[in-house]
Amino acid sequence: MKDYYETLGVSRDASEADIKKAFRQLALKYHPDRNPDNKESEETFKGINEAYSCLIDAEKRTNYDRFGTAEGVGAGQSPFGTGFGDIFDDIFGDFFGTFTGRGKPRPAKGNDLRYDLELTLMESAFGTEKMVEIPRWEFCSDCNGSGSAPGKMPSACPNCRGAGQIRIQQGFFSIAKTCDRCGGAGKIITDPCKACKGQGRIRTYKSISVKIPGGVDTGSRLRISGEGEMGFHGGPRGDLYIYLNIEEHPFFKRDGNDLYCDVPVSFPQAALGAEIEVPLIDGTHKLKIPAGTPSNKIFHIRGKGIQKLGGSHRGDHIVRIYVDVPKSLTQRQRELLEEFAHVTGDEVNKSFKEKIKNLFIGAEK
Numbered sequence: 001m002k003d004y005y006e007t008l009g010v011s012r013d014a015s016e017a018d019i020k021k022a023f024r025q026l027a028l029k030y031h032p033d034r035n036p037d038n039k040e041s042e043e044t045f046k047g048i049n050e051a052y053s054c055l056i057d058a059e060k061r062t063n064y065d066r067f068g069t070a071e072g073v074g075a076g077q078s079p080f081g082t083g084f085g086d087i088f089d090d091i092f093g094d095f096f097g098t099f100t101g102r103g104k105p106r107p108a109k110g111n112d113l114r115y116d117l118e119l120t121l122m123e124s125a126f127g128t129e130k131m132v133e134i135p136r137w138e139f140c141s142d143c144n145g146s147g148s149a150p151g152k153m154p155s156a157c158p159n160c161r162g163a164g165q166i167r168i169q170q171g172f173f174s175i176a177k178t179c180d181r182c183g184g185a186g187k188i189i190t191d192p193c194k195a196c197k198g199q200g201r202i203r204t205y206k207s208i209s210v211k212i213p214g215g216v217d218t219g220s221r222l223r224i225s226g227e228g229e230m231g232f233h234g235g236p237r238g239d240l241y242i243y244l245n246i247e248e249h250p251f252f253k254r255d256g257n258d259l260y261c262d263v264p265v266s267f268p269q270a271a272l273g274a275e276i277e278v279p280l281i282d283g284t285h286k287l288k289i290p291a292g293t294p295s296n297k298i299f300h301i302r303g304k305g306i307q308k309l310g311g312s313h314r315g316d317h318i319v320r321i322y323v324d325v326p327k328s329l330t331q332r333q334r335e336l337l338e339e340f341a342h343v344t345g346d347e348v349n350k351s352f353k354e355k356i357k358n359l360f361i362g363a364e365k
């Protein structure tokens, strides 16, 4: 008589959980589906099944511990119940079903799709609606997805007689396997539809209108539920994900909900102060430049940036002033500037030299 504890590699006081765990590992290793045409592992598999069936049953285990056998406990030819289906369902659940092919294929959600969409800064700021063309599978309309030519029906698979699976006797237990011929569907297509070549689906482009809310940014992702790839075995479609990328704008730079732009002023405007017109993404703004404004001075125009996604608050429009030096001058401009230079002398240069001198004197000390 074989020692069931030894077979499963557990101690005599192993808990139910220990036994299940040990069995699970061994069964995965020696399962006939994983070891086709291997007599030895088939025998081992039978052995561990036998041991498990006994030790997992409290009554049988007690008998076994006491008398060294579980036999006689369950009457009939098979002392361990009708088959292994119950055991597998019990401890493997869905897992084994997938590779023994037990049961019909179950509906599953289709794959998700990704689509990359470019937007202009303006579109991203205010939101827009875009038509996108998504390449994806659709049901073949010629055959309504059946794969059979119009007027024809798929016939029952002769291999499994429509069951989708076949049972194989292995020793005293039987295992269900997915039918190779029909792939578990139970039906085969005898007159394939010409449009889809019997696949029941065709590759097409689907036009989808996408509403884009204002405030989206590069890296934003929109999920459009149920517009992904077809489901499996009648399952729902996957989802469509639109990944957004915002094109660079020639004038406005974006940082989060704030916008930046550089605006030139003339030297007299900077020196005397001025009111200049600054372009915004939605209109213009009159900005007061105080007298004596240096280059790179920053001005914040509050609430004129980009709206927050899902909110009404807008970021700032940030203006950086720079003094524009003319590349060429008219005669009149030249005369005036020369006069200006004459009047102011080398003041700027002088005060700079002064600063430098003080700096060196400081260093010599």
Ligand SMILES: [Zn+2]
Pocket: 140, 141, 142, 143, 144, 145, 146, 147, 148, 193, 194, 195, 196, 197, 198, 199, 200, 201
């Ligand atoms: Zn078709």
Ligand SMILES: [Zn+2]
Pocket: 157, 158, 159, 160, 161, 162, 163, 164, 165, 179, 180, 181, 182, 183, 184, 185, 186, 187
């Ligand atoms: Zn079949």
